[in-house]
Amino acid sequence: MITRLSELFLRTLREDPADAEVPSHKLLVRAGYVRRVAPGVYTWLPLGLRTLRKIEDVVRQEMDAIGGQEMLFPALLPREPYEKTNRWVEYGDNLFRLKDRKNADMLLGPTHEEMFASAVKDMYSSYKDFPVTLYQIQTKYRDEERPRAGVLRGREFTMKDSYSFDMTDEGLDESYGRHRKAYQNIFNRLEIDYAICKATSGAMGGSASEEFLAVSEVGEDTFVRSTEGDYAANVEAVVTPAPAEKDIEGQPEAQEHDTPGAETIEKLVEWAQGAGITVDGREATAADTLKCMMVKLFHPAVESEERESELAAVLIPGDRELDEKRLEAALEPVEFELAGDKDFADNDFLVKGYVGPRALNANGIKVLADPRVVKGTAWITGADASERHVVGCVAGRDFTVDEFIEAAEVKEGDLAPENHGTLTLERGIELGHIFQLGRKYTEAFDVQILDENGKRAVPTMGSYGIGITRMLAVLAEQRHDDKGLNWPVAVAPYQVHVAVANKDAAAMEAGDKLVEELSAKGLEVLFDDRPKVSPGVKFKDAELLGMPFVAILGRAFKEGKIELRIRGGETLEVPAEDIVDKILELVRG
Numbered sequence: 001m002i003t004r005l006s007e008l009f010l011r012t013l014r015e016d017p018a019d020a021e022v023p024s025h026k027l028l029v030r031a032g033y034v035r036r037v038a039p040g041v042y043t044w045l046p047l048g049l050r051t052l053r054k055i056e057d058v059v060r061q062e063m064d065a066i067g068g069q070e071m072l073f074p075a076l077l078p079r080e081p082y083e084k085t086n087r088w089v090e091y092g093d094n095l096f097r098l099k100d101r102k103n104a105d106m107l108l109g110p111t112h113e114e115m116f117a118s119a120v121k122d123m124y125s126s127y128k129d130f131p132v133t134l135y136q137i138q139t140k141y142r143d144e145e146r147p148r149a150g151v152l153r154g155r156e157f158t159m160k161d162s163y164s165f166d167m168t169d170e171g172l173d174e175s176y177g178r179h180r181k182a183y184q185n186i187f188n189r190l191e192i193d194y195a196i197c198k199a200t201s202g203a204m205g206g207s208a209s210e211e212f213l214a215v216s217e218v219g220e221d222t223f224v225r226s227t228e229g230d231y232a233a234n235v236e237a238v239v240t241p242a243p244a245e246k247d248i249e250g251q252p253e254a255q256e257h258d259t260p261g262a263e264t265i266e267k268l269v270e271w272a273q274g275a276g277i278t279v280d281g282r283e284a285t286a287a288d289t290l291k292c293m294m295v296k297l298f299h300p301a302v303e304s305e306e307r308e309s310e311l312a313a314v315l316i317p318g319d320r321e322l323d324e325k326r327l328e329a330a331l332e333p334v335e336f337e338l339a340g341d342k343d344f345a346d347n348d349f350l351v352k353g354y355v356g357p358r359a360l361n362a363n364g365i366k367v368l369a370d371p372r373v374v375k376g377t378a379w380i381t382g383a384d385a386s387e388r389h390v391v392g393c394v395a396g397r398d399f400t401v402d403e404f405i406e407a408a409e410v411k412e413g414d415l416a417p418e419n420h421g422t423l424t425l426e427r428g429i430e431l432g433h434i435f436q437l438g439r440k441y442t443e444a445f446d447v448q449i450l451d452e453n454g455k456r457a458v459p460t461m462g463s464y465g466i467g468i469t470r471m472l473a474v475l476a477e478q479r480h481d482d483k484g485l486n487w488p489v490a491v492a493p494y495q496v497h498v499a500v501a502n503k504d505a506a507a508m509e510a511g512d513k514l515v516e517e518l519s520a521k522g523l524e525v526l527f528d529d530r531p532k533v534s535p536g537v538k539f540k541d542a543e544l545l546g547m548p549f550v551a552i553l554g555r556a557f558k559e560g561k562i563e564l565r566i567r568g569g570e571t572l573e574v575p576a577e578d579i580v581d582k583i584l585e586l587v588r589g
């Protein structure tokens, strides 16, 4: 297959588009892969579409290999199914809602759990039909608050979404495992640098949800990786390894001190060091101080009752900040707010700035603590009186913890779980999400299936997404250099780019012959046959467009040599008679 640049619908740009911030966005526009129509809405030009289709095909092959059956739902959907699961409302402003001429509510699908669950309900009734895995590669619509970075976060985008239906929990585990493997195959074939992150903490049920994050500085997600082994997790899901408990016996008694002006952790540490306070025989540091942060918990409303609120404390070592996102994830479905002046005023045992765990225990306030606050650890903390602190306040002796909670910020260098060394903080782009949904949607749609014993049972569901358009942007992001794109062979719009950079008629003729030969061998070839374009411009375009191999019939052609540039790598001089074989060898890896 040959495409001639003299005919291709393409206009490369030397200037970055004004609205582009990240490299992939700049390059995909400049190289003529996509064109903006509206914020977060893009046209796929010929080169972009070819790449996109190839990414789709890789995903399709791996989904078919695990027994997925492809189908296609419309993007234009009625309101009712989304009403049933309350997502018509819950989706908020992200949902594109519209009305038809009869004034009926419609929406543009942001994701399709509802449609798949109701199709299975309508079509299947016996356990013999299960398990089943269905998928589609389809256009989704989300009115994102901040459409960003070109097709990385669009308002219209392509997603592969699949859904597994199993009669048993073990079956769901297997379906989930198969998807996980399929996703690994996809990312490996596309040569993406990625990490599989636990999306929720172990407490929520092991491997119930994992995200595939592409490693990238421009990513919006922060995640951690271990220096040893392959532990990776969203910051929200990081589990702090609890230190060993310590003996309480023999520890000095708690002592109260006047600490004038020690209103911040920094000043408290300064005071402690000045006063010669030691912990385990060494100088006290911020990590030996304990902050008691007051929060208000809101328990989910039952029926139409108002949600109940409760005052609680979150105890965190003083060298760390409270990470509100981690606390939110740990408390879910309970919600929280930081306590306000009124809460302090209503509870006079709370001395602002000097709250300590002893008064919390004495007044029946629930104490949630960082896992480091294990039994036997000694802390410098508030003494529940203005300008006073207590030293040697020992957990399990002077105060008790009701529950341990992951609420402290995660820092680079923290210990990783399971002896996997320490943690590094990285940024990533979410490319895929696999999720054991359970029976939420099948119950909402009352999917009743007769099991082996003729009893009614509700199948359990898994939901698995991969962003196809986002994947293309990620490839551009991870593989570009300052000159342009650099596609992996598997999804490059053309595997070979041939340029004639020589005015000689013989060179043009040889170029024609070369592309015919390459094409006859089954390769897809982009041929820069433009007669009036300078070699310099041709080289620049070749780098910008990013085909993996560029063959140039240039200066050395007179000596029977063709220059073969490996994009992002070395340049070879190959005798003209060997060039086809050499290219075939490289393409086939």
Ligand code: ATP
Pocket (backbone or CB within 6 Å): 111, 142, 144, 151, 152, 153, 154, 155, 156, 157, 158, 159, 430, 431, 432, 433, 465, 466, 467, 468, 469, 470
């Ligand atoms: P994000 O946190 O980035 O918004 P999400 O959690 O909303 O992602 P899912 O609903 O799990 O994503 O969708 C599955 C996949 O679809 C994502 O992993 C991502 O690859 C892709 N995706 C989601 N939103 C967009 C978007 N606005 N533009 C492009 N791709 C997207």
Ligand code: MG
Pocket (backbone or CB within 6 Å): none
């Ligand atoms: Mg989203």
